[in-house]
Amino acid sequence: xxAIEITGVSKRFxxxxxxxxxxxxxxxxxxxxxxxxxGAGKSTTLRMLLGLVHADGGTATFGGxxxxxxxHPSAEVGAVLEDASFHPGRSGRNHLRIxxxxxxxxxxxxxxxxxxxxxxxxxxxxxxxxxxxxRQRLGIAAALLxxxxxLILDEPANGLDPPxxxxxxxxxxxxxxxxxxxxxxxxxxxxxxxxxxxxxxxxHGELRARGPLDQVLGQAKGGGTRVRAEDREALxxxxxxxxxxxxxxxxGALIAGGxxxxxxxxxxxxxxxxxxxxxxxxxxxxxxxxxxTAGEKE
Amino acid sequence: MKPxxxxxxIKLRTTRTFYALAGVAVGLSLLVTVLTASIGDTxxxxxxxxxxxxxxxxLFILILAIVGISGEWRxxxxxxxxxxxxxRIRFLAAKTLAFAAAGALLSVAISISIAIVAYAILxxxxxxxxxxxxxxxxxGRNVGVAALLGALGVGIGSLLRNQPVAIVGxxxxxxxxxxxxxxxxxxxxxxxxxxxxxNAIQGIDPSNIGMDKVDFLAVVPALGVMLLWIGAxxxxxxxxxISRDVE
Numbered sequence: 001x002x003a004i005e006i007t008g009v010s011k012r013f014x015x016x017x018x019x020x021x022x023x024x025x026x027x028x029x030x031x032x033x034x035x036x037x038x039g040a041g042k043s044t045t046l047r048m049l050l051g052l053v054h055a056d057g058g059t060a061t062f063g064g065x066x067x068x069x070x071x072h073p074s075a076e077v078g079a080v081l082e083d084a085s086f087h088p089g090r091s092g093r094n095h096l097r098i099x100x101x102x103x104x105x106x107x108x109x110x111x112x113x114x115x116x117x118x119x120x121x122x123x124x125x126x127x128x129x130x131x132x133x134x135r136q137r138l139g140i141a142a143a144l145l146x147x148x149x150x151l152i153l154d155e156p157a158n159g160l161d162p163p164x165x166x167x168x169x170x171x172x173x174x175x176x177x178x179x180x181x182x183x184x185x186x187x188x189x190x191x192x193x194x195x196x197x198x199x200x201x202x203x204h205g206e207l208r209a210r211g212p213l214d215q216v217l218g219q220a221k222g223g224g225t226r227v228r229a230e231d232r233e234a235l236x237x238x239x240x241x242x243x244x245x246x247x248x249x250x251x252g253a254l255i256a257g258g259x260x261x262x263x264x265x266x267x268x269x270x271x272x273x274x275x276x277x278x279x280x281x282x283x284x285x286x287x288x289x290x291x292x293t294a295g296e297k298e
Numbered sequence: 299m300k301p302x303x304x305x306x307x308i309k310l311r312t313t314r315t316f317y318a319l320a321g322v323a324v325g326l327s328l329l330v331t332v333l334t335a336s337i338g339d340t341x342x343x344x345x346x347x348x349x350x351x352x353x354x355x356x357l358f359i360l361i362l363a364i365v366g367i368s369g370e371w372r373x374x375x376x377x378x379x380x381x382x383x384x385x386r387i388r389f390l391a392a393k394t395l396a397f398a399a400a401g402a403l404l405s406v407a408i409s410i411s412i413a414i415v416a417y418a419i420l421x422x423x424x425x426x427x428x429x430x431x432x433x434x435x436x437x438g439r440n441v442g443v444a445a446l447l448g449a450l451g452v453g454i455g456s457l458l459r460n461q462p463v464a465i466v467g468x469x470x471x472x473x474x475x476x477x478x479x480x481x482x483x484x485x486x487x488x489x490x491x492x493x494x495x496x497n498a499i500q501g502i503d504p505s506n507i508g509m510d511k512v513d514f515l516a517v518v519p520a521l522g523v524m525l526l527w528i529g530a531x532x533x534x535x536x537x538x539x540i541s542r543d544v545e
Contacts, residue, residue, distance in 0.1 A: 068384040086375065086378075090313060101308055
């Protein structure tokens with residue numbers, strides 16, 4: 001059973017259909033990127049998953065159970081939502097003490113997660129004096145309080161500086177490496193491409209693509225194989241003979257669009273052409289994202 | 299429920315608003331006590347009413363409770379609160395109990411402070427003092443009313459998400475509406491949870507607070523009606539909280 005199962009969830013706010021019949025799964029031990037332009041329905045989906053927003057239809061469960069039905073919610077699921085808010089007059093440490101008490105976690109865990117996110121020295125200060133990056137770290141500390149098996153992070157890199165983003169990336173990979181299921185929504189596509197195993201792309205509340213990152217990139221239009229040989233004409237003839245369409249690339253290379261390296265290699269072998277380069281050239285996540293979301297702005 | 303109650307009590311203790319309002323309540327109560335005990339003479343019959351009945355905790359705990367629940371929406375901490383406690387009925391119950399307990403504690407502190415100061419000043423001035431048993435009974439009534447108003451405030455705040463509107467509304471209710479009802483609709487005022495009912499439970503004489511026309515209920519019926527109010531507001535607040543989307 002998948003760690004997170006979203007099946008046919010829908011949500012309408014007035015005249016706006018925010019999410020429509022959305023289904024996907026998130027497996028343990030993997031980082032899943034949840035992508036979509038602003039207003040695509042990502043946050044609404046995450047809030048439905050966490051029981052904060054009532055779905056009009058469908059189910060969103062963790063191991064088959066709704067968030068509200070979990071025995072110890074904060075010990076099973078940790079969440080950082082985009083607008084994670086804190087009482088401005090309360091210190092970071094006290095914010096965590098409250099959540100630790102409510103979740104039944106030991107008070108010692110507060111210091112552990114503060115250390116983990118690098119906020120120990122600032123923990124006694126009021127949150128109103130925190131930078132956006134510090135608030136993000138505090139939100140992540142709150143999510144980690146119960147050492148949960150599932151992590152949900154909505155735009156976690158917002159406000160983080162480059163070292164913070166790197167820390168975030170390493171943290172996500174580390175948590176997945178420990179067998180946790182990690183679902184992370186982000187608009188920082190370059191970050192996502194370096195951090196995730198799987199992606200789910202939505203637009204206008206509807207699913208546009210899902211699956212392992214490589215697979216989604218490979219399936220997208222425009223992917224292909226870059227191939228090069230000393231005898232360029234012989235290579236071109238071999239590709240033509242195999243019915244493979246190609247175009248000229250940089251430096252004398254040929255680009256076989258929509259064709260795998262295996263097929264190109266086989267065609268070259270058939271034509272007795274010695275290759276000097278044979279590389280899969282997928283499109284960037286950004287290209288694929290804009291294609292899947294029909295060019296909507298993020 | 300115990301972890302949620304503990305969390306709510308930590309919330310109360312970790313904001314300046316609580317200490318500021320509690321400090322004002324204690325200061326105001328003691329100031330009035332010092333003045334009434336120091337100025338003029340009193341009699342054995344009137345000393346309890348004149349000097350010892352200055353516990354101002356009730357209004358302040360009512361406001362604190364409204365601030366406590368509506369602040370969850372204002373500061374958007376409702377999200378993290380409901381992630382930690384997805385059962386919204388239990389969340390609201392924990393908050394209700396926490397503010398009832400806070401009201402009781404605040405009232406105990408104020409009532410004991412008033413008693414110490416009043417006995418000291420009256421004793422020094424050779425003025426009559428009430429029997430300790432009467433003062434303890436008064437303390438019990440004050441504590442009970444403060445606890446009830448703490449719970450009532452959570453119920454009111456759970457229905458009104460807009461904090462300023464909720465606070466201004468309750469002040470208008472206490473200082474304007476209750477007075478008007480006392481004058482022009484005493485039969486209605488007798489059931490007011492912010493006016494006649496708490497005063498009846500505290501054993502206050504209607505004529506001492508300008509409500510001569512209001513025939514206060516006896517303590518037990520007043521307590522029963524007050525609990526009905528709290529139950530109704532809690533039920534309505536819980537229903538609203540359950541139906542709301544936390545966006």
